[in-house]
Amino acid sequence: MTVAGSPTRAAIAAARVMVVKVGSSSLTTAEGGLDPARLDALVDALAARLAAGSQVILVSSGAIAAGLAPLGIARRPRDLATQQAAASVGQILLAHAYVESFARYSLQVGQVLLTADDVVRRSHYRNAQRTLSRLLALGAVPVVNENDTVATEEIRFGDNDRLAALVAHLVGADALILLSDVDALYDGDPRLGAARRIDEVAGESDVDGVRAGSTGASGLGTGGMASKLAAARLASAAGVPVLLTSAAQAKAALGAADVGTAFAAGGRRLTSRRFWLGYAADTKGTLTLDDGAVAAVVTRRRSLLAAGITTTTGDFVAGDVLELRNTSGVTVARGITNFDSAELPALLGHSTQDLPLDQRREVVHADDLVPLI
Numbered sequence: 001m002t003v004a005g006s007p008t009r010a011a012i013a014a015a016r017v018m019v020v021k022v023g024s025s026s027l028t029t030a031e032g033g034l035d036p037a038r039l040d041a042l043v044d045a046l047a048a049r050l051a052a053g054s055q056v057i058l059v060s061s062g063a064i065a066a067g068l069a070p071l072g073i074a075r076r077p078r079d080l081a082t083q084q085a086a087a088s089v090g091q092i093l094l095a096h097a098y099v100e101s102f103a104r105y106s107l108q109v110g111q112v113l114l115t116a117d118d119v120v121r122r123s124h125y126r127n128a129q130r131t132l133s134r135l136l137a138l139g140a141v142p143v144v145n146e147n148d149t150v151a152t153e154e155i156r157f158g159d160n161d162r163l164a165a166l167v168a169h170l171v172g173a174d175a176l177i178l179l180s181d182v183d184a185l186y187d188g189d190p191r192l193g194a195a196r197r198i199d200e201v202a203g204e205s206d207v208d209g210v211r212a213g214s215t216g217a218s219g220l221g222t223g224g225m226a227s228k229l230a231a232a233r234l235a236s237a238a239g240v241p242v243l244l245t246s247a248a249q250a251k252a253a254l255g256a257a258d259v260g261t262a263f264a265a266g267g268r269r270l271t272s273r274r275f276w277l278g279y280a281a282d283t284k285g286t287l288t289l290d291d292g293a294v295a296a297v298v299t300r301r302r303s304l305l306a307a308g309i310t311t312t313t314g315d316f317v318a319g320d321v322l323e324l325r326n327t328s329g330v331t332v333a334r335g336i337t338n339f340d341s342a343e344l345p346a347l348l349g350h351s352t353q354d355l356p357l358d359q360r361r362e363v364v365h366a367d368d369l370v371p372l373i
């Protein structure tokens with residue numbers, strides 16, 4: 001049963017700025033290629049929300065899927081070069097289809113193709129932020145996708161669910177809507193048999209035991225439900241509530257928000273620097289902390305000193321972001337190191353006053369540290 005009028009659904013229904021993400025399987029036909037009718041239906045729903053006064057950023061997958069049929073490729077290719085070639089052909093078709101469809105409402109669209117670097121590197125992050133807010137201020141609808149043709153295997157987002165969650169934080173969205181080919185989150189993949197529908201996720205305990213598959217039914221998308229769940233966690237940590245439903249229900253999702261699964265926003269909205277540090281930046285290594293150090297940094301919000309670190313891994317330099325783990329291997333925080341990986345091992349376990357003068361500093365300063373538990 002849908003929890004009508006819950007605070008999360010009310011917040012989504014009232015959102016002024018929203019990011020809407022649509023998956024490949026919701027834009028293409030079974031034979032391959034774009035499905036203009038489904039794309040128009042999505043744009044109808046977006047235009048209604050825009051007419052009601054909201055600002056909408058669309059994160060649209062579908063470039064690879066849209067490029068397959070025109071290139072005579074029958075199935076989604078596994079190798080990166082063919083995926084990139086398909087995306088290169090498909091992205092133009094996709095952008096063109098949106099231009100035509102939004103034109104029915106006299107709306108302009110602006111194509112924004114992002115690489116992981118654009119959202120995880122601080123200087124690029126602010127640039128992407130400025131471009132998106134200027135597009136919104138000018139009344140255009142930003143249509144975002146990963147810049148598939150230039151992204152290498154190592155630096156790819158690979159899934160647009162995560163990209164959409166990062167964009168939601170980037171633009172300070174009030175809600176993130178994830179539109180897929182399934183109407184809600186279930187406790188198991190509904191394709192595999194009876195599964196219970198989940199209406200509302202208030203916290204981690206509500207998704208305990210949920211089996212989220214990592215491949216979609218269509219074979220066109222990437223990541224399956226697992227990547228949507230991870231994206232919902234990311235957005236929730238950024239203070240953004242999430243609604244997950246099918247593209248077929250886009251109108252209802254963008255209207256009363258009384259369909260699908262609603263994920264509550266967890267806690268307060270982090271500043272962009274702390275969100276970047278805690279969730280978006282790439283990490284270059286790990287530090288294992290003893291129990292006293294975990295309590296100091298997580299509970300008492302203190303800086304991390306060399307005395308509380310037992311081991312380090314990775315190849316990093318001062319200024320890199322590291323994962324801070326407890327002795328069971330659980331990541332308890334992320335932070336910026338003040339030391340290179342080459343000099344840190346010799347300092348471990350030593351109290352700060354025993355260190356040479358030029359090394360008497362915190363390993364991670366409290367201001368550069370985001371607890372994650």
Ligand SMILES: Nc1ncnc2c1ncn2[C@@H]1O[C@H](COP(=O)(O)OP(=O)(O)O)[C@@H](O)[C@H]1O
Nearest residue numbers: 023024025180186188189212213216221224225
């Ligand atoms: N626990 C679950 N609840 C709902 N759907 C699930 C679950 N586990 C796996 N799935 C599958 O995930 C698919 C959606 O993933 P995907 O095809 O990657 O979507 P998209 O292309 O929209 O990004 C659904 O078709 C559904 O069968």
Ligand SMILES: N[C@@H](CCC(=O)OP(=O)(O)O)C(=O)O
Nearest residue numbers: 024062063064159160221222
């Ligand atoms: N950037 C890729 C989409 C990758 C992706 O996440 O796809 P999907 O799982 O359908 O949202 C493309 O446009 O084909």
